[in-house]
Amino acid sequence: xxxxxDGHNLIPKMGLRLDSVDxxxxxxxxxxxxxxxxxKTGLEVYFDGAPSxxxxxxxxxxxxxxxxxxxxxxxxxxxxxxxxxxRSAKNWSVVSSDRQVQANARAAYARVITSEEFAAExxxxxxxxxxxxxxxxxxxxxxxxxxxxxxxxxxxxDKPKF
Numbered sequence: 001x002x003x004x005x006d007g008h009n010l011i012p013k014m015g016l017r018l019d020s021v022d023x024x025x026x027x028x029x030x031x032x033x034x035x036x037x038x039x040k041t042g043l044e045v046y047f048d049g050a051p052s053x054x055x056x057x058x059x060x061x062x063x064x065x066x067x068x069x070x071x072x073x074x075x076x077x078x079x080x081x082x083x084x085x086x087r088s089a090k091n092w093s094v095v096s097s098d099r100q101v102q103a104n105a106r107a108a109y110a111r112v113i114t115s116e117e118f119a120a121e122x123x124x125x126x127x128x129x130x131x132x133x134x135x136x137x138x139x140x141x142x143x144x145x146x147x148x149x150x151x152x153x154x155x156x157x158d159k160p161k162f
Contacts, residue, residue: 013116015123028065035063046077047067078096096114
């Protein structure tokens with residue numbers, strides 16, 4: 001299920017600090033790893049307070065990050081996104097512990113997940129998943145050589161006929 005996330009509301013629940021220079025990037029990095037491990041897609045995270053030159057949406061890996069310009073809030077942007085979704089908003093989840101954001105999500109018939117619940121899901125997935133640099137295959141070097149000899153482009157004349 002695609003998900004809209006109130007980013008600054010989630011950051012402290014993930015053990016990150018809002019006063020950190022890289023708090024938003026750190027959250028997006030963790031959300032990308034979560035998406036990779038859980039095979040979840042459709043995450044959109046909203047951050048408010050972006051100065052004009054940095055404001056706007058950008059796709060960072062598997063996550064779409066919306067940097068909402070100064071003068072507006074992420075809450076407003078999430079509400080506007082839900083309105084734009086119209087009837088399909090019922091197929092989306094909204095992550096926030098902010099009561100107004102939750103009320104807007106319920107009014108659009110979207111599923112509401114608290115930041116605490118979502119943070120726990122992300123943290124558990126990250127802890128349970130394999131490290132990013134983990135060996136992806138149990139194939140030995142000699143097995144790889146054998147497979148390449150059988151199925152690789154070179155040596156096609158020596159390939160056994162089945």
